[in-house]
Amino acid sequence: EIVLTQSPGTLSLSPGERATLSCRASQSVSSYLVWYQQKPGQAPRLLIYGASSRATGIPDRFSGSGSETDFTLTISRLEPDDFAVYYCQHYAGSPWTFGQGTKVEIK
């Protein structure tokens, strides 16, 4: 099973700041990585697939990068609606696994 480790656990930032979230895989997942956003009481929302492709309707302030074992989700300028928990997930074979999440909170 591939383990995904996200860091930091919590990111405290102000609106307008840049957020950089990390996801590290225990072995190579090539570019088979997805990012989701989840707000309290809601289902997750797809942001990025293929490590760097934005899903339909996702603003361009969200960007993904990386390959093999190291991945980054960047939010260029945080808006109030972006404060949430972010999860990475791989699909490089079964079982699919998620990272433990990074909470982006208002400073």
Add this chain to the structure above:
Amino acid sequence: EVDLVESGGGLVQPGGSLRLSCAASGFTFSSHWMSWVRQAPGKGLEWVANIKQDASEKYYVDSVKGRLTISRDNAKNSLYLQMDSLRAEDTAMYYCARVSGVVVVTAAHWYLDVWGRGTLVTVSS
């Protein structure tokens, strides 16, 4: 409008059974792999199972193998999760999700692009 609506959750005793359903609408259900994902209270997401369009392939996380069974009825646009021998650690919100994919050059990229609102399963005596 594309939508997934789960039902069937509730309180069940350890060792008991429950059957979750997910009703799909607004898209061609039979054209998509489907997934169940769960989230224990206050915890992160855990992928549970996938099922192919014609149900010929099914995949599970190890912790549920032999106890939880994913199935589908394309005529009814419905996804199911039969849950047997339930344990306290199965307590979670269960989401059904649509699997979509895109092929880029020779690589197939899969993602969960539509999610239901979830149904809560509580296993407790």
